[in-house]
Amino acid sequence: MFIPLHDANEFRNIKIQYVTLSLIAINVVAYLLTTVGTDDFVNAAVWGLGYIPSTIFDIAERPPEMVIVPDDWTFLTYSFLHGDIWHLGGNMLFLWVFGDNVEDALGHFRYLVFYLACAAAGALVHGLIVPDSEAPLIGASGAIAGIVAAYLILHPRVKIWVLALGRIPLRLPAWILLALWILFQFAMIFAGGDESISWAAHVGGIVAGAILVLILRRRNVPLADATVVTPKAVEVERPAQVEPQIRSPWGRQ
Template sequence: MFPIRDHNPSGRTPYVTYMLLAANIGMFVSYVGLFDDARAINAFFNAYAILPARISTGDGFQTLVTSMFLHGGWMHLIGNMLFLWIFGDNVEDEMGHLPFLGFYLVTGIAAGLIHVVSAPYSLVPTVGASGAIAGVMGAYLLLFPRARVDIFLFLVVYVKIFPIPAWIMLAVWFGMQFMGGLGSDPQAGGVAYWAHAGGFIAGLILTAPLWLRLGGPTFWDRTHGRPPHPEAVYARSSIPKVRR
């Protein structure tokens, strides 16, 4: 089950979201050929990915930024860019272009530091924009909790797309990251669950001043947690349903 789009069109062109998408995709394409050479890709990640043990000794703090633009494979990249595409434009719309860029970078750095705290002696390189994008998702939850998000559900022979409120989808996602963090050993590598959960919480905290400036609970009362403009309407498929 994963989101494919929301019903929340942005009111202005999300230039920073487009720039971040282009930067992540362009960076991945620039080094994807290294995956054919294990020594080369390991050397590349050791230089630019987060190595918690290295940062714990006071070195390599620049990797908290460089790692945000690296990915471990095509599916890792596509998944992250899909989430950024869905949620980034609306948060940028509310924050403004430059504040959103600063917010994205700060939540990404915060997520990286939380990962280091969770696995201070790990020598496993950590890459991905997931922490920063988790921050964007936390901001989206605070600003548009009842915006509708279309979910693609695939259960072997059952395939369906249906809308649910954003807060349900985001709460389930955060719960999965939290439970995953409790059930994993961050020193051993794998998914950086605590970076995801930490980035999400950082996004909530950093968006709180904007939410309060908009009116806080009054903002929710005024918008009912929905987008402040008409929702997008998607045409139904013209493919007829064939009953059994």
């Protein structure tokens, strides 16, 4: 639908968004480690770390040679794997633009808990929709969807620079862009969109993000913050004008 570029939304509680930066770095490193190698190595990583609903719901069993971590761990490990550079780049761009302000609103540790919980919620809803699926789910989209929902609740009026349709630069309020994005995810899960995309994982992340941001945000962080941070021209304060005083020869008047 659109490619986010910049939101001009300054921090209020933190100086550096080091959890967001660390998550981006981990995702990039995981992508390089799991995609650079033979096809057998790549497949082993995907099948060993991806989320497979049928193994979670005890319908099927992962072959022993494919087990890298316990099945329950894949609720999180799947979110650090990506199929190709475009899959990775899209998720990391959303994380870069929107994640830092959610981290600012929640605090570093609670933001990390929030991110992982949204990832796990995305996997859970995906599994509930297709419990017998033997295809591994990978990607950070569930966690990213939670961040988008949280950002919409926190900063609906902040204006965001985006590329609409991948080529048209626009600057629009977050509530228009992100609300449309969220509605699109719900529409796709009911309309049966592209089967290579887990719309259910997106919806699970959205619901989790919308709930958790209400619980985990800092006490001094309001909802639907109307403050729009944009660069402003510098105004030079003029010196106050002093009224001339006329002294009377007869003394003070």
